[in-house]
Amino acid sequence: MNIKSLLLVIISLGTGGLIYAQNFPKDTLRYEITYDYSYQVNKEDTLSKQKELMALYIAKDFSYYISLNQKKLLDMARDYEVSKVLPDRKALSRSKINYTIVKEYSTIKSIFIDRIGQGTYTYNQNLDKFDWKLQEEQKDILGYNCKKATTEFAGRTYVAWYTTEISIADGPYKFRGLPGLILSIYDTNKHYQFTVASIKNSSSFCNTGEQLQKPTQITYEEYKQLKKRYKEKPSSLINSGGMTFPKEMLDLADQRAKEKMKFENNPMELTD
Numbered sequence: 450m451n452i453k454s455l456l457l458v459i460i461s462l463g464t465g466g467l468i469y470a471q472n473f474p475k476d477t478l479r480y481e482i483t484y485d486y487s488y489q490v491n492k493e494d495t496l497s498k499q500k501e502l503m504a505l506y507i508a509k510d511f512s513y514y515i516s517l518n519q520k521k522l523l524d525m526a527r528d529y530e531v532s533k534v535l536p537d538r539k540a541l542s543r544s545k546i547n548y549t550i551v552k553e554y555s556t557i558k559s560i561f562i563d564r565i566g567q568g569t570y571t572y573n574q575n576l577d578k579f580d581w582k583l584q585e586e587q588k589d590i591l592g593y594n595c596k597k598a599t600t601e602f603a604g605r606t607y608v609a610w611y612t613t614e615i616s617i618a619d620g621p622y623k624f625r626g627l628p629g630l631i632l633s634i635y636d637t638n639k640h641y642q643f644t645v646a647s648i649k650n651s652s653s654f655c656n657t658g659e660q661l662q663k664p665t666q667i668t669y670e671e672y673k674q675l676k677k678r679y680k681e682k683p684s685s686l687i688n689s690g691g692m693t694f695p696k697e698m699l700d701l702a703d704q705r706a707k708e709k710m711k712f713e714n715n716p717m718e719l720t721d
Contacts, residue, residue: 468611473560473658474553476508478651482620482630484548491713495637501546502646505621506655512619514655518544523549523660550623551657559623562664563672565679566686571664572672577602579626581609590632591645598627604719605641609634615648622717641717646716680710 470499482505491497504520506513529535539613551560553576556716562571582595588610600626609620615631620631621643667675679686682707684699 451592468569472711473656473661474508474511474655475656475658476510476654478506478508478618478653480505480507480615480630480648481651481653482507482648484643484647485646486621487642487644488717489714490713491642497712497715499545501544501623503546503643505619507617507619508655510553511657512552512589512659513655514550514552514553515660516544516546517702519546519549520660528587539712549661554623561672563676565675566683568686569661569664570667570672570675572667572669574669576625577623579624581627591648593648594631596629602719603721604656605638605717607634607635608638640715680706682706 451520453490484503486501486503487498489495489498502517504515504517506515522544545564547564549562551562553559557576557707558573559576560573562569564570579600581598581600584599586597588595588597591610591614592608593614595612598609598611600607600609605626609624609627609631610633611620611627612631615630617630618627619625620627624631624643628650630651631643632645632648633643635644659666675686682701683716
């Protein structure tokens with residue numbers, strides 16, 4: 450797919466379909482944090498590890514977590530929609546991580562947004578609760594003194610390192626609830642690892658509603674069914690976004706999905 454076609458698809462994802470009204474939070478940021486995210490898609494194959502640079506934007510009452518490549522692609526699509534000037538191909542990076550998470554501290558709610566096929570969907574739920582076990586062990590990360598903690602989440606045991614020097618009870622992905630910012634967290638098999646890459650103060654204004662593709666509101670149960678359906682037979686959703694693809698392409702997508710399901714047998718969340 451060429452650059453123009455890709456940007457047009459991204460634009461169509463953001464403007465088409467059944468769009469709902471949601472008050473996405475907006476405010477001046479306090480911190481912009483990046484994490485190196487490493488994950489192993491096949492539990493037996495250490496060579497199946499993949500990497501992505503993730504960003505956590507923190508304001509007073511919310512945080513916004515997204516792949517940096519995805520954010521760049523969305524920014525390019527918005528710029529192209531206005532200017533009609535194509536970006537340099539070298540600047541275009543495909544993201545493997547399609548979801549975005551907004552945590553609202555004041556309401557103790559989260560907004561989960563994900564792209565499935567040609568649609569973008571969202572569901573709301575309470576912020577996850579973690580039963581952290583605080584440890585005495587300490588170490589330095591990026592010049593910050595960090596303390597150790599452990600917890601269980603979705604079928605895995607995690608080790609986290611957090612700093613009270615940044616007294617924000619947040620972290621990458623859904624992780625939260627420690628007496629300071631999480632700078633590093635990994636499961637005990639080290640299949641899923643988040644390591645802070647940079648921390649900087651910020652005074653930029655962030656309107657999460659403008660940063661995101663306009664999603665369709667669904668429930669968590671509907672989201673799980675859509676993910677399962679797309680994983681098993683992507684052709685059933687590929688043609689649902691207003692664009693039509695030939696049968697040969699759809700059959701190939703279904704065949705590849707079967708092969709991918711066999712190989713990618715190590716999801717981050719093993720249980721609900």
